[in-house]
Amino acid sequence: MGKTKERQVTTMVEQSQRIEPSPSQLLDWYRQMTLIRQFELRCAQSYQQQKIGGFCHLYIGQEAVAVGSLAAARPSDYIITAYRDHGHAIARGTDIYPLFAELYGKSTGCSHGKGGSMHFFDRERNFFGGHAIVGAHIPLATGLGWAIKYRRQESVVFCYFGDGAMNQGAFHEALNLAGLFKLPIVFLAENNCYGMGTHVQRASAVTDLKLRTGDAYGIPGKDVDGMDCPAMYRMSQAAAEYCRGGNGSIFLEVKTYRYRGHSMSDPQKYRTKEELAQYQRYDPIGRLEKQLKDQGLLDEKKIDALHQAIHKQVEEAHHRAEQDPDPELDDVWRDIYANPFGPYRS
Amino acid sequence: MYGAIFMRIPLDRTGRDSLQDDYVLRRMFMPMMQFREALNQAMCEEMQRDADVFLIGEEVAEYDGAYKVSQGMLAKFGPTRVVDTPISECGFAGLGIGAAMAGLRPIVEFMTFSFSLVGFDQIVNNAPKIRHMSGGQFKIPIVFRGISGPGQQLAATHSWTIDALLTHVPGLKVVVPSTPHDAKGLLKTAIRDDDPVFFLENEAMYGNRGEVPEQEYVLPLGRADIKRAGTDCTVVAWGHGCLTALAAAERLNQLHGLAVEVVDLRSLRPLDEESIIQSVRKTGYCVTVEEGYPTCGVGAEIAARVQEKCLDDLDNAVLRVASLDVPMPYSKPLLNHVVPGVERVAEAIKQAVYFRV
Ligand SMILES: Cc1ncc(C[n+]2csc(CCOP(=O)(O)OP(=O)(O)O)c2C)c(N)n1
Ligand SMILES: [Mg+2]
Numbered sequence: 001m002g003k004t005k006e007r008q009v010t011t012m013v014e015q016s017q018r019i020e021p022s023p024s025q026l027l028d029w030y031r032q033m034t035l036i037r038q039f040e041l042r043c044a045q046s047y048q049q050q051k052i053g054g055f056c057h058l059y060i061g062q063e064a065v066a067v068g069s070l071a072a073a074r075p076s077d078y079i080i081t082a083y084r085d086h087g088h089a090i091a092r093g094t095d096i097y098p099l100f101a102e103l104y105g106k107s108t109g110c111s112h113g114k115g116g117s118m119h120f121f122d123r124e125r126n127f128f129g130g131h132a133i134v135g136a137h138i139p140l141a142t143g144l145g146w147a148i149k150y151r152r153q154e155s156v157v158f159c160y161f162g163d164g165a166m167n168q169g170a171f172h173e174a175l176n177l178a179g180l181f182k183l184p185i186v187f188l189a190e191n192n193c194y195g196m197g198t199h200v201q202r203a204s205a206v207t208d209l210k211l212r213t214g215d216a217y218g219i220p221g222k223d224v225d226g227m228d229c230p231a232m233y234r235m236s237q238a239a240a241e242y243c244r245g246g247n248g249s250i251f252l253e254v255k256t257y258r259y260r261g262h263s264m265s266d267p268q269k270y271r272t273k274e275e276l277a278q279y280q281r282y283d284p285i286g287r288l289e290k291q292l293k294d295q296g297l298l299d300e301k302k303i304d305a306l307h308q309a310i311h312k313q314v315e316e317a318h319h320r321a322e323q324d325p326d327p328e329l330d331d332v333w334r335d336i337y338a339n340p341f342g343p344y345r346s
Numbered sequence: 347m348y349g350a351i352f353m354r355i356p357l358d359r360t361g362r363d364s365l366q367d368d369y370v371l372r373r374m375f376m377p378m379m380q381f382r383e384a385l386n387q388a389m390c391e392e393m394q395r396d397a398d399v400f401l402i403g404e405e406v407a408e409y410d411g412a413y414k415v416s417q418g419m420l421a422k423f424g425p426t427r428v429v430d431t432p433i434s435e436c437g438f439a440g441l442g443i444g445a446a447m448a449g450l451r452p453i454v455e456f457m458t459f460s461f462s463l464v465g466f467d468q469i470v471n472n473a474p475k476i477r478h479m480s481g482g483q484f485k486i487p488i489v490f491r492g493i494s495g496p497g498q499q500l501a502a503t504h505s506w507t508i509d510a511l512l513t514h515v516p517g518l519k520v521v522v523p524s525t526p527h528d529a530k531g532l533l534k535t536a537i538r539d540d541d542p543v544f545f546l547e548n549e550a551m552y553g554n555r556g557e558v559p560e561q562e563y564v565l566p567l568g569r570a571d572i573k574r575a576g577t578d579c580t581v582v583a584w585g586h587g588c589l590t591a592l593a594a595a596e597r598l599n600q601l602h603g604l605a606v607e608v609v610d611l612r613s614l615r616p617l618d619e620e621s622i623i624q625s626v627r628k629t630g631y632c633v634t635v636e637e638g639y640p641t642c643g644v645g646a647e648i649a650a651r652v653q654e655k656c657l658d659d660l661d662n663a664v665l666r667v668a669s670l671d672v673p674m675p676y677s678k679p680l681l682n683h684v685v686p687g688v689e690r691v692a693e694a695i696k697q698a699v700y701f702r703v
Pocket of ligand 1: 084132133134161162163164165166192194195196262
């Protein structure tokens with residue numbers, strides 16, 4: 001990595017440290033993270049009752065990553081992520097009712113019941129999807145960045161993926177293209193230590209992930225504490241500004257941890273209870289809650305009220321989605337082509 | 347009907363067909379244009395018409411295209427619209443799809459579709475399924491174009507006829523032109539289409555000449571063209587196979603007075619089932635011609651549909667002519683043995699109509 005780039009990145013990091021979120025921002029993030037967690041706890045319950053089908057990957061433990069980073073995103077920015085996408089959609093502002101409806105496979109779902117848990121989409125909010133082939137959406141992010149640059153817009157792409165995805169060829173081709181074409185993309189590698197049951201140390205030749213893109217693709221890397229929502233915000237804000245300034249892409253290694261199994265059917269033999277407990281001590285919601293209490297912005301009463309309100313919101317949205325009718329069978333022929341041209345039915 | 351303006355004469359009447367040099371195209375009318383020029387014109391016109399259209403791929407810009415299809419386009423449109431990429435098929439296929447999601451209309455050139463296979467996930471998962479999985483929120487207006495078909499002794503990995511693999515996938519459209527005229531009109535439509543269109547070209551045909559109207563025109567996707575009318579047997583073909591079929595029809599006409607009808611599909615998905623059925627109703631016999639493999643091939647699909655839709659009109663089984671079911675060999679005689687040529691198509695037609703001398 002060249003000297004200029006290094007200087008730019010140092011400036012970026014310094015700038016990030018000067019960013020101070022407002023009390024109302026902090027409170028909002030606390031609410032959002034709580035909403036994501038309660039939403040997902042409800043998902044887990046429904047999944048265990050076999051009301052939700054397919055694969056379902058919970059984000060519990062990683063909430064600060066989506067909430068903090070997306071707080072730095074403008075409405076005109078493009079968001080794209082992998083299959084662990086509940087948190088990103090909620091943090092981007094998609095209502096939880098169409099999300100529940102999607103999990104239930106209803107036509108009122110955010111993807112009209114065609115995508116399920118792993119494929120949330122929201123065109124209106126420039127949410128370009130959850131994508132379930134590991135790494136395959138990273139080249140798509142370069143296309144979004146390309147379109148922004150082509151149209152000389154000020155927008156930035158926020159592209160999320162896991163530590164495991166960094167070992168896919170698609171990742172490397174995409175990062176080379178992003179570096180080569182200087183595309184405005186914030187790459188966020190959510191390093192939750194595992195790809196399914198495989199620890200980063202057993203999957204990546206270089207385990208210090210932030211080092212993997214600088215010399216290789218001219219995309220500087222920085223790490224950030226993904227269990228700390230304000231820290232996520234600061235770094236993402238500075239990173240987005242770096243990209244808006246025409247400097248090309250940036251890579252953030254986000255250190256985080258998922259509390260639940262990889263998906264709903266994961267006996268988790270690859271890790272110890274102690275390891276999990278260690279991370280839970282840094283729980284992003286608990287941490288922000290403590291900070292807000294210390295600052296006198298929250299007290300037990302307010303917390304109770306907030307939790308109850310969110311609980312009600314979740315239950316109502318869930319109930320409504322569950323009551324919605326299943327899609328019409330003829331819907332299978334919809335949304336395959338712009339103008340269906342008489343599909344072949346025998 | 348545009349086929350009438352061409353006359354294809356097999357060079358070698360001994361029955362030893364070779365892939366590239368078995369035909370000469372006799373110019374009958376002006377203005378004539380090379381296949382590659384027709385493609386170039388189509389792209390240039392559409393890029394002039396719509397600022398969202400751009401061309402991206404390996405060697406498309408500075409090198410003027412590996413097969414010179416994009417010759418002069420860099421000079422005309424500049425490096426933001428005619429874009430060289432690294433050798434990263436997965437990467438730039440995905441870039442194109444992402445750009446299409448964001449509303450641009452990319453033309454992605456694969457040097458050949460044999461190389462698209464390292465990006466196949468993008469092609470068969472992202473391109474055709476994002477519209478569907480997003481409940482119709484995102485369209486993917488993109489064209490992937492390049493060579494499909496056995497080249498000049500490139501051996502097994504480089505000789506993919508990708509037609510059937512792609513046609514298998516709901517959400518994709520597959521277009522295979524056989525003449526410069528069709529190539530231009532179809533490519534323009536493909537670029538304006540809001541779905542992912544795979545536009546399959548053939549190295550052996552880039553230099554072929556044909557009449558191309560000077561005025562603006564487009565051709566619809568999913569409409570076959572009767573390249574040669576006849577009453578004795580229907581031959582369904584497309585792309586380079588259509589040229590072989592036309593040559594075989596001509597030969598059978600000259601030698602035996604048979605009137606073979608050649609239906610040029612032009613697009614495999616959407617498939618113009620109507621035109622096939624109509625022709626078979628008339629002739630009572632059907633032969634399919636393709637350079638891909640017979641097993642689960644496009645011909646197999648056509649045969650199935652024909653027997654479902656008009657069994658009573660058939661006076662014999664539908665016969666398929668395809669490459670032999672083996673990897674493409676390097677050796678020229680072996681290659682010519684594997685890929686169907688005029689002789690094999692003519693024999694199949696004779697067999698189909700119970701022809702006896
Ligand atoms: C190409 C491909 N290979 C394998 C899988 C199965 N799979 C789904 S998620 C996953 C692990 C990915 O780990 P990571 O990228 O770290 O994301 P995380 O699940 O930790 O969020 C695997 C192997 C897949 N979906 N796609
Ligand atoms: Mg992981």
